[in-house]
Amino acid sequence: MAAGTALLYDEEMTKYKLLWVDPACKIEVPERLTVSHEALVRTGLAARCVSIAVREATDEEILLVHSEEYLEAVKKTPYMTLEDLMAFTQQYGDVYFHPNIYHCAKLAVGATLQLVDSVMTGRVRNGIALVRPPGHHSQKSAASGFCIFNNVAIGARYAMQKYGAKRVLIVDWDVHHGQGVQYCFEDDPNVLYFSWHRYEHQNFWPNLRESDYDSVGKEKGAGFNINVPWNKVGMENSDYLAVFFHVLLPVAYEFCPDLVLVSAGFDSAIGDPEGKMCATPDIFAHLTHLLMNLAGGKLCAVLEGGYNLTSLAQSVCQTVQTLLGDPAPLPADLGGPCESVLKSIHCVRSAHKQYWSCLKYTADLPASELSAKSLKVAEQKTGNEPEAQEQRSPEEIVWPEPPKRLCPPVRTAVALPEGVACPDACKRCSSAEAPSSLVLNRIRGDFFKESEDKVTLTALCDLIALLERMAKNEVRNGLALVQDVSMAMVCVMQHAPTSLTNRVLLVCVGDGCVPTRITEDGKTLLVHISSTEAQGQKSKHCVPVCLRKGCSDVAGFMQAVLGLLLPLGYEYNPGLVLLVRMPGSGVCESVWQQLAGLLQGLAQGHTLVLMQENETASAGPTASALLGSPAPMLGLLGNLLSEDLEALETLRNTLQADWKLLQHQKVEEA
Ligand code: Q9C
Ligand code: ZN
Numbered sequence: 001m002a003a004g005t006a007l008l009y010d011e012e013m014t015k016y017k018l019l020w021v022d023p024a025c026k027i028e029v030p031e032r033l034t035v036s037h038e039a040l041v042r043t044g045l046a047a048r049c050v051s052i053a054v055r056e057a058t059d060e061e062i063l064l065v066h067s068e069e070y071l072e073a074v075k076k077t078p079y080m081t082l083e084d085l086m087a088f089t090q091q092y093g094d095v096y097f098h099p100n101i102y103h104c105a106k107l108a109v110g111a112t113l114q115l116v117d118s119v120m121t122g123r124v125r126n127g128i129a130l131v132r133p134p135g136h137h138s139q140k141s142a143a144s145g146f147c148i149f150n151n152v153a154i155g156a157r158y159a160m161q162k163y164g165a166k167r168v169l170i171v172d173w174d175v176h177h178g179q180g181v182q183y184c185f186e187d188d189p190n191v192l193y194f195s196w197h198r199y200e201h202q203n204f205w206p207n208l209r210e211s212d213y214d215s216v217g218k219e220k221g222a223g224f225n226i227n228v229p230w231n232k233v234g235m236e237n238s239d240y241l242a243v244f245f246h247v248l249l250p251v252a253y254e255f256c257p258d259l260v261l262v263s264a265g266f267d268s269a270i271g272d273p274e275g276k277m278c279a280t281p282d283i284f285a286h287l288t289h290l291l292m293n294l295a296g297g298k299l300c301a302v303l304e305g306g307y308n309l310t311s312l313a314q315s316v317c318q319t320v321q322t323l324l325g326d327p328a329p330l331p332a333d334l335g336g337p338c339e340s341v342l343k344s345i346h347c348v349r350s351a352h353k354q355y356w357s358c359l360k361y362t363a364d365l366p367a368s369e370l371s372a373k374s375l376k377v378a379e380q381k382t383g384n385e386p387e388a389q390e391q392r393s394p395e396e397i398v399w400p401e402p403p404k405r406l407c408p409p410v411r412t413a414v415a416l417p418e419g420v421a422c423p424d425a426c427k428r429c430s431s432a433e434a435p436s437s438l439v440l441n442r443i444r445g446d447f448f449k450e451s452e453d454k455v456t457l458t459a460l461c462d463l464i465a466l467l468e469r470m471a472k473n474e475v476r477n478g479l480a481l482v483q484d485v486s487m488a489m490v491c492v493m494q495h496a497p498t499s500l501t502n503r504v505l506l507v508c509v510g511d512g513c514v515p516t517r518i519t520e521d522g523k524t525l526l527v528h529i530s531s532t533e534a535q536g537q538k539s540k541h542c543v544p545v546c547l548r549k550g551c552s553d554v555a556g557f558m559q560a561v562l563g564l565l566l567p568l569g570y571e572y573n574p575g576l577v578l579l580v581r582m583p584g585s586g587v588c589e590s591v592w593q594q595l596a597g598l599l600q601g602l603a604q605g606h607t608l609v610l611m612q613e614n615e616t617a618s619a620g621p622t623a624s625a626l627l628g629s630p631a632p633m634l635g636l637l638g639n640l641l642s643e644d645l646e647a648l649e650t651l652r653n654t655l656q657a658d659w660k661l662l663q664h665q666k667v668e669e670a
Helices: 031-042 068-075 082-090 101-120 151-163 179-185 237-255 283-291 309-323 339-352 367-378 437-447 454-471 485-495 554-572 589-599 616-626 642-655
Strands: 005-008 050-052 126-129 168-172 191-198 225-230 259-264 299-303 410-415 475-482 504-509 524-530 542-546 576-581 607-612
Touching: 005 101, 005 309, 031 309, 050 101, 068 101, 101 126, 101 151, 101 259, 101 299, 126 309, 151 168, 151 179, 151 259, 151 299, 168 179, 168 237, 179 191, 179 225, 191 237, 225 237, 225 339, 237 283, 237 339, 237 554, 259 283, 283 299, 283 309, 299 309, 339 367, 410 454, 410 616, 437 454, 437 485, 454 475, 454 485, 454 607, 475 485, 475 616, 485 504, 485 576, 485 607, 504 554, 504 589, 524 554, 542 554, 542 642, 554 589, 554 642, 576 589, 589 607, 589 616, 607 616
Parallel strands: 005 050, 005 126, 126 299, 168 191, 168 259, 191 225, 259 299, 410 475, 475 607, 504 524, 504 576, 524 542, 576 607
Antiparallel strands: none
């Protein structure tokens, strides 16, 4: 399977700049690229990537999206005088030309296509292209918003044409609406375009009516254009994650792309003078991670905006480090999404509920929301308002540098019965290391009151030893096949090092008895997905999820994972994820791998997986998910049972008072 992360960069793309005075364009500077690249070099990340040479795009490639007239016009710009360039620029909005920009724009497209080539041929697993000029605002026959050619849109068409990609997902996390991408694919059901953007009820650039949530795509493409408007500035990490959990991810998994392209603008990060948002650079580690198990891991990130040089460089590093497979940082202090975002999420979900079965049970919008719309647009600024309540200027905003992301020397340790196959990269735990007598005695006392079973005792001790190595950060994650998963689970809960067990997310998959009393002290959050209605207590820390067809129902299972388990997990912020597969769970292998992959975004990748010892065939695939191999694609998910959807929705509703990240509409509306 493809491994490695491509990095595309060419200094040549720093060699154009604004040659006259234009306040709208002065933020788009060559240093954006140099600081990003230098940060990757300084942190050693660049050296870990596969460097791939950048080439110029051909006319034919540019014409995949742009008109001949436009291409011919841009071709003339290298020969224009300054005056001609200024005049040429005039016909477009918020963009500038330079004698060398045509050359750079061809390199930006070419770099994107080289990246698509590298990923689609399997030379690398994923990658990033650091390019200037950006692309997502440019249109068939127009430059716009610093963009000349639409790098990502051309990349999508190229992937479909050259590699037969059937479905391409474009995730545009830049703070501006990529209207150029929207226009390009709005009637195309094979390209799902998702964009969130500062909108402020149409008061923010590019001030388009069609950037709102109700532009869902046209004709055959209806449902394949998703706009999430930010109607306030200051959005935080939890706002971004809420939109991923409750809009993008469920739809993306239902769409099942062959390739993910990210319009990776970092003007959505804190400190950016354009975006004025408050999400911190480490959030991009999570956004990236959450997309890395789609499309069999095929992900191409292409730089768009990002104008605070500090925030930009940090965000680029967070993204690349995640593409390389390092564990994501702990998601710090997640509250719930703000009211304005809850409204936007609700609006988007209800605009799309007829197209996506994962959204089917979204409540209708209150009539007040729809009638308020025209009013808000009418509240246009006159320009005379006092700027008094204006927050601090973005240049003054400070935030802590993201902490170094620790990377344990051993990625995956396994405790497997002899003869059970697993990838070579795993470190096999040897029982040779004698357990400390303290641990031994504690376990002996708890589990072996009378007769003592040497084999089981040793196995449990091995498990605790593994957790101790995780706590010391010598090992990132682990897999153990055990005689009795229930016993092993209880043993871990009772004896794992306190540094890890202060908060454990316990995920149980499949029918079977899970002792719910372990959730009583709040140090464990249990999510148990099964086919049996829970008998015991439900509580804030004890969440039984019942699927009528059990864990073999891919659509229902993924709905529970994306809309319930992940938001719970992110808000709980555990020190350890204990993932337990009950005997005969019926969960299919690729779904299990997805789950193992997604959960590694939590607890800095500290996941311990327990399975019954006879599930030997699953040891290999599970270990490879723990090693960071992307899960295989799930294929089209099939229909969700409406009873399950309803039940999940009810569960989400009862829990959302305690867990704010579960909210996806204003609580009063609910
Ligand atoms: N206050 C990209 O991020 N408007 N383009 C500037 C200045 C244009 C942004 C207004 C912003 C274009 C790729
Ligand atoms: Zn932008």
